[in-house]
Amino acid sequence: MNNNDKIKNPREVAINVLHEVEYKDAYTNLALKKWLSKAALSNNDVALATSLVYGTEKNKLHIDSIISSLSKTPLKKISPWILIVLRVGIYQMYFLDKVPTFAAVNEGVKLGKRYESAKAGGFVNGVLRSAERNMESIKAKENPDYVKLSVPNWLLKLMTKYYGYDFAMDFFKASLGVSPLTIRVNTLKVDADELIGILKNEGVAAEKSNFSPECLVTKGLTNIGGLKSHDQGLYFVQDEGAMLSVEALEVKLGNSVLDMCAAPGGKTTHIAQKLENAGSVTARDIHSHKMLLIEKNIHRLGLDNVKSEIKDGLNLDESDLGKYDRVLLDAPCSGLGIIRRKPDIKYKLSPQKIHEIVQIQKRLILNAFDSLSPGGYLVYTTCTVNPRENEEVVDYLLKNRERAFVDDKLPEDIFRDIIDEAGYVKLYPNVHGTDGFFIVRIGIEN
Missing domain, CATH: 1.10.940.10 (NusB-like)
Structure with missing residues (x-):
């Protein structure tokens, strides 16, 4: 054209x-x-x-x-x-x-x-x-409230059931706002202060965030993916909540790591970055076109310790049993935490769809745990705030795998103010300014 x-x-x-x-x-x-x-x-x-x-x-x-x-x-x-x-x-x-x-x-x-x-x-x-x-x-x-907030009435009732009326109202009000545009610094190429300076020269203002040490918040509407610094692989456009799930994984140099539902590659590349291009990351996704996107980002960021595989996480091979030091499961979910960013989600959801998603999540979390080696960690994360997809799925795992336990010993400097007594990290746009996220680390008893 x-x-x-x-x-x-x-x-x-x-x-x-x-x-x-x-x-x-x-x-x-x-x-x-x-x-x-x-x-x-x-x-x-x-x-x-x-x-x-x-x-x-x-x-x-x-x-x-x-x-x-x-x-x-x-x-x-x-x-x-x-x-x-x-x-x-x-x-x-x-x-x-x-x-x-x-x-x-x-x-x-x-x-x-x-x-x-x-x-x-x-x-x-x-x-x-x-x-x-x-x-x-x-x-x-x-x-009516659901009209003012432009949210299906059943969804407002669901949030009210779990969080109370005032919180549900605040959550959906915040979801009508504009999402912050955050980026993850590629520390293999540049540090946060250096990138702030580079972006300033490109006409973009950025500042450090409240939680993740590798997160910058950019100011103003801009085509952040069209900058020279983006093409050079100096950063990855990603919400801060997604970055925190990798911080919870606490990878160590030399670890073997599985990212079960990896597209579009934000968490995969963050893990590889944390490993300083050592160790190994296996990135899996069921869709071949999404895997191509992961590989494109791997190349752009200059990473060479990632192996990509087209594979369905619902099917576990015997060779995967007890194989990985760390497993990240960013499970498919309703997406209630990101309706500020993807507003069509709230109109497409239904109670039946959520029920179907939960059944998939339960199968995935068992396979993820079974892939874990003794002494390793599984991080289960979603971009929803629905307890049926979060706490209840974790409860399902704990009931079906006796060696599984919630490990609340997350890095204190990052998670001190956002982890609850049960060991869960729950982020909300109306409280933290991030997308809605759920993060929990599961350990395996020796």
Whole structure:
């Protein structure tokens, strides 16, 4: 696609992304990356398109309630493209301060005409003009909590059951915010202070984080993956919670380590980095295309102690029994801890899906433990805050493997303030500012 054919309107990028997420089951982050590659946008317009996509998706239920109150046509009968155009328009008018109302309306009408018809453009104009006239009364309306927070009601009830009403509300409010952009310093090539200086020269401000010694928090919306320092392998874009799971593993030089569900390679490469390119890391994943991504990151970061294998963690070979000094199981999960980063997750989840995930987690954790050599550690981690997928899965392991125990002797300088009495590390966006994470270290009795 030459530059003349590329999309030059950030709102058009946004509606294409959201259309794929809504009607083609795409993931928000991947669809956005795809459509930005098809566009020729300035940095400011990239930021606007990104804001429109994430803001609209995060607040979708609230936005739909506003559209329903304004449109004579029921939501289910509004055509797909026009519904998306209306959502983006309402988001700009009710949730963004920097976009003038006339711009939101006019651009919405143009897109309605382009993607449907002149009549559809008129419908968009009618709804958005009504939204403008009734803005004060709509903003004053008392909505149910699940609508205000744009979270399915069953999910709000689930969090309230485990954490109480106030915490559940705070958690979902925080999940409507913007995730911090954090990176892991590749200490094989540079230290944290040096990287802060290099990034400053590239126009990016960064500072050290609160927990992980190898984590930097960057400031402002930027294409952090497009910098020269990224191509040179000086860092890996990764949430701090993910870094802490490797800190809990406490690898020693010469250890043999298994990363059971390794894609996209953040934890694998962190382990290899901790081993200072000595020892060995076996990275496994069931998907070949994800394994290619791991290998790409291994090469970019300059690592040569990683062996990648396409293998299903649900199947344990006899040769794996008692083989590894350290095992990391970043288990597939509901992803409730990262809905701030991947908001489509909360609309795609169901109680049945969570039940199915838990059954997989239970099989994986037994296989992970059985791969552990005496005196070794298993770290079980998820990016969810659902106790069914966390504490209850650990309880299942402890009941089914007599030699397993929770090892709470994690590095004190890192975990002192975030480990609880049971030996669990639980991170929340509304408390720690990180993604939601669960981390526990399991030991094996000799």
